[in-house]
Amino acid sequence: MTCVSFLTDYGLADGFVAACHGVILRTVPTARIIDITHLVPPGDVRRAATVLVQTVGSLPRGVHLAVVDPGVGTARRAVALRAAGGDLVGPDNGLLIAAAERLGGVQAAVTLPVPAGTPATFHGRDVFAPAAAELAGGTELAALGAPLDPATLVRLPVPHARLRPDGVLEAEVLLVDTFGNVQLAAAGPLLADAGLRPPARVRLWAVVPDAGRSGGAPGDEAGDEAEGAGTDPVTRVTELAVGVTFASVQPGELVLYVDAAGMAALAVRDGDAARALAVAPADRLAICRVGDDA
Amino acid sequence: MTCVSFLTDYGLADGFVAACHGVILRTVPTARIIDITHLVPPGDVRRAATVLVQTVGSLPRGVHLAVVDPGVGTARRAVALRAAGGDLVGPDNGLLIAAAERLGGVQAAVTLPVPAGTPATFHGRDVFAPAAAELAGGTELAALGAPLDPATLVRLPVPHARLRPDGVLEAEVLLVDTFGNVQLAAAGPLLADAGLRPPARVRLWAVVPDAGRSGGAPGDEAGDEAEGAGTDPVTRVTELAVGVTFASVQPGELVLYVDAAGMAALAVRDGDAARALAVAPADRLAICRVGDDA
Amino acid sequence: MTCVSFLTDYGLADGFVAACHGVILRTVPTARIIDITHLVPPGDVRRAATVLVQTVGSLPRGVHLAVVDPGVGTARRAVALRAAGGDLVGPDNGLLIAAAERLGGVQAAVTLPVPAGTPATFHGRDVFAPAAAELAGGTELAALGAPLDPATLVRLPVPHARLRPDGVLEAEVLLVDTFGNVQLAAAGPLLADAGLRPPARVRLWAVVPDAGRSGGAPGDEAGDEAEGAGTDPVTRVTELAVGVTFASVQPGELVLYVDAAGMAALAVRDGDAARALAVAPADRLAICRVGDDA
Numbered sequence: 001m002t003c004v005s006f007l008t009d010y011g012l013a014d015g016f017v018a019a020c021h022g023v024i025l026r027t028v029p030t031a032r033i034i035d036i037t038h039l040v041p042p043g044d045v046r047r048a049a050t051v052l053v054q055t056v057g058s059l060p061r062g063v064h065l066a067v068v069d070p071g072v073g074t075a076r077r078a079v080a081l082r083a084a085g086g087d088l089v090g091p092d093n094g095l096l097i098a099a100a101e102r103l104g105g106v107q108a109a110v111t112l113p114v115p116a117g118t119p120a121t122f123h124g125r126d127v128f129a130p131a132a133a134e135l136a137g138g139t140e141l142a143a144l145g146a147p148l149d150p151a152t153l154v155r156l157p158v159p160h161a162r163l164r165p166d167g168v169l170e171a172e173v174l175l176v177d178t179f180g181n182v183q184l185a186a187a188g189p190l191l192a193d194a195g196l197r198p199p200a201r202v203r204l205w206a207v208v209p210d211a212g213r214s215g216g217a218p219g220d221e222a223g224d225e226a227e228g229a230g231t232d233p234v235t236r237v238t239e240l241a242v243g244v245t246f247a248s249v250q251p252g253e254l255v256l257y258v259d260a261a262g263m264a265a266l267a268v269r270d271g272d273a274a275r276a277l278a279v280a281p282a283d284r285l286a287i288c289r290v291g292d293d294a
Numbered sequence: 295m296t297c298v299s300f301l302t303d304y305g306l307a308d309g310f311v312a313a314c315h316g317v318i319l320r321t322v323p324t325a326r327i328i329d330i331t332h333l334v335p336p337g338d339v340r341r342a343a344t345v346l347v348q349t350v351g352s353l354p355r356g357v358h359l360a361v362v363d364p365g366v367g368t369a370r371r372a373v374a375l376r377a378a379g380g381d382l383v384g385p386d387n388g389l390l391i392a393a394a395e396r397l398g399g400v401q402a403a404v405t406l407p408v409p410a411g412t413p414a415t416f417h418g419r420d421v422f423a424p425a426a427a428e429l430a431g432g433t434e435l436a437a438l439g440a441p442l443d444p445a446t447l448v449r450l451p452v453p454h455a456r457l458r459p460d461g462v463l464e465a466e467v468l469l470v471d472t473f474g475n476v477q478l479a480a481a482g483p484l485l486a487d488a489g490l491r492p493p494a495r496v497r498l499w500a501v502v503p504d505a506g507r508s509g510g511a512p513g514d515e516a517g518d519e520a521e522g523a524g525t526d527p528v529t530r531v532t533e534l535a536v537g538v539t540f541a542s543v544q545p546g547e548l549v550l551y552v553d554a555a556g557m558a559a560l561a562v563r564d565g566d567a568a569r570a571l572a573v574a575p576a577d578r579l580a581i582c583r584v585g586d587d588a
Numbered sequence: 589m590t591c592v593s594f595l596t597d598y599g600l601a602d603g604f605v606a607a608c609h610g611v612i613l614r615t616v617p618t619a620r621i622i623d624i625t626h627l628v629p630p631g632d633v634r635r636a637a638t639v640l641v642q643t644v645g646s647l648p649r650g651v652h653l654a655v656v657d658p659g660v661g662t663a664r665r666a667v668a669l670r671a672a673g674g675d676l677v678g679p680d681n682g683l684l685i686a687a688a689e690r691l692g693g694v695q696a697a698v699t700l701p702v703p704a705g706t707p708a709t710f711h712g713r714d715v716f717a718p719a720a721a722e723l724a725g726g727t728e729l730a731a732l733g734a735p736l737d738p739a740t741l742v743r744l745p746v747p748h749a750r751l752r753p754d755g756v757l758e759a760e761v762l763l764v765d766t767f768g769n770v771q772l773a774a775a776g777p778l779l780a781d782a783g784l785r786p787p788a789r790v791r792l793w794a795v796v797p798d799a800g801r802s803g804g805a806p807g808d809e810a811g812d813e814a815e816g817a818g819t820d821p822v823t824r825v826t827e828l829a830v831g832v833t834f835a836s837v838q839p840g841e842l843v844l845y846v847d848a849a850g851m852a853a854l855a856v857r858d859g860d861a862a863r864a865l866a867v868a869p870a871d872r873l874a875i876c877r878v879g880d881d882a
Contacts, residue, residue, distance in 0.1 A: 003610075003613060005606065005610075007603075010472060011471075011472030011473075012306070012331060012332075012333050012472075012600070013331055013333040013334075013471075013472050014331060014345060014471045014472050015301075015330045015331060015345045015346070015348055015349030015352075016471075016472075018299065018328050018329060018330040018331070018349050018352070018353065019349050019352035019353070020352075021328045021353075022297075022299075022328060022349070022352040022353035022354060023352055025297060025326060025328070025353075025354050026352075026353075026354045029326070029354065032613060032617070034606050034609045034610060034613070035606060036603045036606040037600060037601055037602060037603060037606070038600075039600050039601040040601075042472070042473050042564075043564055051602060051603045052603070054603055055603030055606050055607050055610070058603075058606070058607035058608075058610040058611055058614075058713060059606065059607070059609075059610035059613075059614075060610055060613050060614045060617065070540070070541070070563075070564060071541055072539060072540065072541070073538060073539025073540070073541060073542075074539065074541040119552070119553070119554040119556075120538045120539035120551070121539050121540065121551065121553055121554050122553075122554030125352060125554065126554070177599075177601075177602045177604075178598060178599030178600075178601050178602050178604075178630070179599075179630050244661060244708045245660060245661025245662065245708035245709050246658070246660065246661070246709065247658070247659055247660070247661060247662040248661075257708070257709065258707070259707070259709055259710075260707040260709050260710030260713065260714070262707075270630075270631055270658060304766060305765075305766030305767075306600070306625060306626075306627050306766075307625055307627040307628075307765075307766050308625060308639060308765045308766050309595075309624050309625060309639045309640070309642055309643030309646075310765075310766075312593065312622050312623060312624040312625070312643050312646070312647065313643050313646035313647070314646075315622045315647075316591075316593075316622060316643070316646040316647035316648060317646055319591060319620060319622070319647075319648050320646075320647075320648045323620070323648065336766070336767050336858075337858055364834070364835070364858060365835055366833060366834065366835070367832060367833025367834070367835060367836075368833065368835040413846070413847070413848040413850075414832045414833035414845070415833050415834065415845065415847055415848050416847075416848030419646060419848065420848070
């Protein structure tokens with residue numbers, strides 16, 4: 001009984017997801033399909049890739065079908081990848097790579113052919129789901145298409161995260177979840193390296209993206225000089241606690257913690273941190289220990 | 295392992311969908327249920343019928359359970375239909391017919407009895423899902439209820455689409471999908487008949503529904519005279535390209551194409567055509583080749 | 589083939605639900621998972637408990653996994669319960685009790701241990717789903733954790749509903765569903781006891797919650813005196829019919845009926861009663877027969 005995970009931006013109001021389920025089950029009636037999400041904002045490959053990589057580790061070994069594909073019908077390649085821990089199928093736009101690496105790295109890859117006469121707007125149903133079904137049914141990867149060099153696969157930019165020499169952690173917002181929790185691109189160990197462990201209190205501020213990598217703390221003259229970034233258009237500044245879970249702080253308060261995906265994150269207990277902070281994915285934040293910045 | 299597809303307007307925030315799944319699986323533990331959608335706007339039988347007919351062709355043979363049923367608990371009939379390609383269960387309000395025809399046409403039909411004491415507001419759980427489960431488990435259609443004459447089944451009005459003698463294609467908006475793509479009631483071949491093939495450019499305008507079937511192109515004197523519709527309250531006029539997929543045009547631009555259901559459709563690349571055009575289902579649009587209308 | 593039902597406030601836009609599915613299926617590949625809903629408003633334990641209790645009766649015998657858990661990572665207990673009709677797994681915050689009682693009452697209960705090093709924010713994936721999977725796979729309840737006294741389980745307040753001596757039915761709003769139907773905390777028999785059967789007409793008014801249990805009908809001097817509540821800040825007053833289903837009244841009209849969960853409810857035919865009445869869960873309403881209140 002093979003598992004096929006399935007992630008798209010198709011939404012849940014049309015029959016698109018079901019059509020793909022149907023295509024898979026017509027080929028492999030015993031396949032188990034796990035819907036990861038179909039509510040990726042239209043065309044948001046970055047969010048889709050982030051959700052995928054943070055979910056595959058919990059899924060049974062199998063085939064991972066992901067289709068967020070603004071370039072459907074163009075020359076962008078349709079691909080199937082084999083990793084040590086599973087297969088992946090989707091467009092060659094960076095969506096699959098991080099998950100493939102989480103599953104052990106790409107060992108082989110093929111370009112999926114698009115049969116003549118295939119409608120140009122629904123490769124999920126007509127190209128990707130059939131390929132995923134073939135893999136779920138035991139067809140060899142090599143039988144699905146012409147081999148391609150994994151080094152040529154499209155990659156997304158690496159999100160910004162770094163610990164500055166002055167001890168300030170900079171990271172962009174990677175993802176805002178259903179609860180409004182704000183996941184940063186900084187992995188937990190980077191937070192620890194910055195000395196940001198409970199029960200520290202920290203100062204958080206937003207760096208205007210155009211200001212580049214060297215946003216200084218407000219009033220942080222030494223830091224600014226070290227980085228030569230004294231003119232950073234720093235905006236909001238907030239103080240908050242480092243904790244281990246939402247309830248480490250009082251209702252309505254902000255907390256910095258390492259989330260269940262192992263990433264630094266900001267939450268408001270019983271609230272919505274993204275709204276409270278007015279931040280969105282790709283916004284850049286800076287964090288330092290209170291006392292380290294004066 | 296029998297498949298049961300399932301479409302409702304129950305939403306996903308309550309336990310209604312799960313209750314029906316439960317009823318099916320208690321009768322047929324091995325049934326596979328494919329949720330088509332449960333986000334049909336409340337009572338929107340027309341949208342439900344459209345999504346159903348455009349999805350069933352991709353699903354495994356089985357039972358199709360669809361419940362969008364504003365008349366639940368009234369004298370409207372509960373029915374089960376047998377088509378060459380599968381069975382359908384739901385209210386007799388036009389929801390199932392198009393799908394039944396897509397599956398080869400209604401060969402037999404029965405009226406499902408409503409047992410005394412059944413709550414009058416949740417026939418999905420209490421009448422339709424049990425019938426679908428029986429069919430999925432192998433019960434004969436005839437055993438489920440009294441036979442009815444398929445000719446008496448309720449039908450929805452046929453959506454307007456026609457190619458006018460002056461070469462203008464008129465069609466109402468059939469469906470707006472998750473992406474804001476605007477599907478017209480005109481099938482692809484009608485588009486071809488109108489000469490609307492890539493790389494033609496076309497003119498698109500909205501005809502106020504009350505103006506009837508003869509909306510003329512703006513400034514289209516000949517056409518207007520031919521149709522006697524010179525006073526049509528034409529509103530927006532837009533020019534756009536005919537393409538094969540979203541990326542046939544530049545980001546933000548409109549494109550007319552044949553969608554994956556084989557219908558004429560309008561999209562904005564990386565955008566929302568329904569919002570850009572300010573159109574909704576049942577609005578009537580007219581399209582002609584640029585050059586044909588002057 | 590064991591069924592696991594699954595209810596959370598995780599939403600459908602992230603990979604949280606899928607991660608839990610994955611955890612279950614990695615342990616019990618043949619398990620059938622029925623998603624009840626994942627759109628409980630964040631942290632709304634009361635709504636979650638209501639949806640759960642009204643759905644479990646339609647589900648196959650099995651394990652019911654429910655995670656609405658604002659106290660995740662704190663000292664609140666993680667529990668597994670055994671009832672005559674199935675097992676339940678979730679946080680000890682009142683979410684599971686009503687469903688357990690619907691399934692025959694709690695026969696045994698254990699506290700689930702949280703392994704050292706478990707992230708403090710995703711017990712659904714790391715504590716609850718693994719326990720549900722163990723139960724689905726046949727592990728004995730007692731093997732999952734230390735026994736606890738069911739009498740110590742956290743309970744939610746009982747929602748207010750009573751038939752006053754003056755014949756007025758008071759009940760708070762228990763739940764508003766997808767359609768805007770307003771379910772009251774009063775069970776159907778209480779409605780019958782109040783003489784509120786079709787085709788009676790009734791008067792409905794909102795009692796400001798702070799006014800307590802004795803809201804009098806507007807102009808109901810005798811009732812007010814009997815209850816000593818002549819100063820109740822009564823707000824809206826509406827007259828409506830008692831019926832058996834939505835279509836018992838004309839489109840746009842209100843109807844009082846016994847819903848498919850056996851509870852008194854208010855609906856607007858082809859409309860949204862919660863919006864029409866401007867009521868929300870926990871609001872308190874009073875109802876009496878027209879003619880009984882003058």
